[in-house]
Amino acid sequence: MDGSKNPSQKVCLRAHSIFTSAADGDFAVPALAQPQLVPAQSALSESALAQSEQDQLGAADSLHQRRSSIAPAPWTWLRQVHGGRVVVVEQPGEFAGAEADAAVTAVSDAVLCVQTADCAGVLFVGFSEQETSTRSEENCVVAVGAAHAGWRGVAAGILQSTVEALVSLGAQRVVWELGPCISPAAYEFGEIELAALVDRYGESLRGSTDSGAPALDLRAAVRAALSETPAVYQGSHSIPCTATDPGFFSWRARQDSGRQTSAIWMTANSTLETTDVQW
DSSP states (O other), X not given: OBSOOOOSOOOOBXXXXXXXXXXXXXXXXXXXOOOOOOOTTOSSOHXXXXXXXXXXXXXXXXXXXXHHHHOXXXXXXXEOOSSOOEEXXXXXXXXXXXXOSEEEEOOTTOXXXXXXXXXXXXXXXXXXXXXXXXXXXXXXXXXXXXXXXXXXXXXXXXXXXXXXHHHHTTOSEEEEEEOSBOOGGGOBOOHHHHHHHHHHHOGGGEEEOTTSOEEEOHHHXXXXXXXXXXXXXXXXXXXXXXXXXXXXXXXXXXXXXXXXXXXXXXXXXXXXOOOSEEO
């Protein structure tokens, strides 16, 4: 976990979040630039190289526009590695492009996001009891978090670490919500890896596909991991399966290169115009 704890004095903020679908566009992050080794007698012309660079710039600009249409503020996006690293964002846009699988912040107008195609995007809001001018105590939003949870990340404790980071930022109560992800009906899974996860988190993770093959219930894995924390589920809708619903990107079902995003941020006094769900 990176960054430092914020001061103990907190300000009441408003949390906003969104889980996108394929209709909202592709939120896949740009690939790391690879060095171009161009021999003297290269078959790749200068014009072709220029066109490739132009295409990359155009894709980055389109991604920026899609993000800005949701929240016109700096976004912290991550190069997800299916691990257990959580970054603590202390200024908007900090850690953009860092290798990690979760981010938390107590800063307003700092958008945190993760990208998914079949893995779970999990969003968190941390509340704290604060004294205000109108009442002695009020349930205030003081921190938010976003985590990318595939099976390796669940095994690495990414979700538990995210809740711990929110508590370190002053959250006394944490709620979470789960975005679109693959369902066990479409998630055939190796017996050895499944047995290890079941041994760690319990039989609720064991599922079967529509054809009867062994499967991982990723949703149950998320619930089991977060049951080890004080965080409480606040979902109020059915969770679409990215593999069986064509309205979502899926790597496993269709080898889609596109990604959904799960994004969350806070505002103070509605200073940021947004298109989202408020907590």
